[in-house]
Amino acid sequence: MIKEENKVSYQTLSQYLKVIADSNRLEILDLLSCGELCACDLLEHFEFSQPTLSHHMKTLRDNNLILMRKDGNKNMYRLNTEVINNLTDRLSLLSSDTVPCICEDIRKGTC
Amino acid sequence: MIKEENKVSYQTLSQYLKVIADSNRLEILDLLSCGELCACDLLEHFEFSQPTLSHHMKTLRDNNLILMRKDGNKNMYRLNTEVINNLTDRLSLLSSDTVPCICEDIRKGTC
DNA sequence: TATCTATATAGATGTTAATCTATATATGAA
DNA sequence: TTCATATATAGATTAACATCTATATAGATA
Numbered sequence: 001m002i003k004e005e006n007k008v009s010y011q012t013l014s015q016y017l018k019v020i021a022d023s024n025r026l027e028i029l030d031l032l033s034c035g036e037l038c039a040c041d042l043l044e045h046f047e048f049s050q051p052t053l054s055h056h057m058k059t060l061r062d063n064n065l066i067l068m069r070k071d072g073n074k075n076m077y078r079l080n081t082e083v084i085n086n087l088t089d090r091l092s093l094l095s096s097d098t099v100p101c102i103c104e105d106i107r108k109g110t111c
Numbered sequence: 112m113i114k115e116e117n118k119v120s121y122q123t124l125s126q127y128l129k130v131i132a133d134s135n136r137l138e139i140l141d142l143l144s145c146g147e148l149c150a151c152d153l154l155e156h157f158e159f160s161q162p163t164l165s166h167h168m169k170t171l172r173d174n175n176l177i178l179m180r181k182d183g184n185k186n187m188y189r190l191n192t193e194v195i196n197n198l199t200d201r202l203s204l205l206s207s208d209t210v211p212c213i214c215e216d217i218r219k220g221t222c
Numbered sequence: 223t224a225t226c227t228a229t230a231t232a233g234a235t236g237t238t239a240a241t242c243t244a245t246a247t248a249t250g251a252a
Numbered sequence: 253t254t255c256a257t258a259t260a261t262a263g264a265t266t267a268a269c270a271t272c273t274a275t276a277t278a279g280a281t282a
Binding site: 129133135159160162163166167181183184185222 | 257258269270271272273274278279280
Binding site for chain 3: 149150151154161162164165166168169183184185186
């Protein structure tokens with residue numbers, strides 16, 4: 001049970017999941033887990049175009065999953081580990097039956 | 112780093128993530144974390160139509176995230192905790208820099 | 223058999239989003 | 253200032269998918 005005490009909305013969580021549910025963005029995050037990289041280093045690793053990478057990096061940034069700093073004309077990216085850990089920690093609750101939860105909303109066998 | 116020793120494909124992982132990235136499916140899984148429920152119990156909890164629920168349950172089943180048994184004319188659903196735990200465990204590696212990894216494929220500063 | 227409940231399928235629609243090409247902007251170097 | 257490199261934006265296209273209504277199927281019960 002993820003939604004303890006109504007603090008998390010499924011919408012919010014699904015928004016994060018949509019961001020990492022793209023295999024290319026997932027790979028970008030995974031590569032950044034080894035350390036900071038610039039966009040052009042990442043681009044060489046993939047087959048898609050530069051605007052496509054730019055689009056993915058913007059999506060990741062807009063959702064606060066990565067952090068960026070400027071270094072000359074390069075953009076240096078790194079994971080926002082705090083946000084990512086928070087996300088994966090929440091997901092780990094998905095198969096746990098921790099109480100209190102919203103399960104009381106469900107009345108079994110009423111149909 | 113998720114992809115240790117090339118055993119996991121980003122495609123496979125992203126496929127699972129796409130399934131749980133829908134807020135309604137996420138909520139279905141979360142409700143099932145409290146125990147087995149039939150489709151009609153779930154349906155009463157949501158606003159969408161019965162065919163829509165049927166579609167979501169099929170998606171979850173096809174991807175092996177839930178298990179089903181027949182009880183009369185009802186479908187009883189429960190989490191496939193093994194698969195779900197495997198998924199969340201893998202995701203937890205996303206911000207770790209465990210070696211060996213595929214980071215060697217990336218050559219920093221070649222651009 | 224007839225009917226009710228539970229679930230599935232078919233087909234249509236609207237939206238989101240991943241990708242591309244073309245072009246613009248910004249930074250550093252000559 | 254001029255050019256090269258790095259990145260962003262605009263606009264178009266295509267595919268995926270969440271949802272709906274209508275209808276079919278399957279099981280239980282009378």
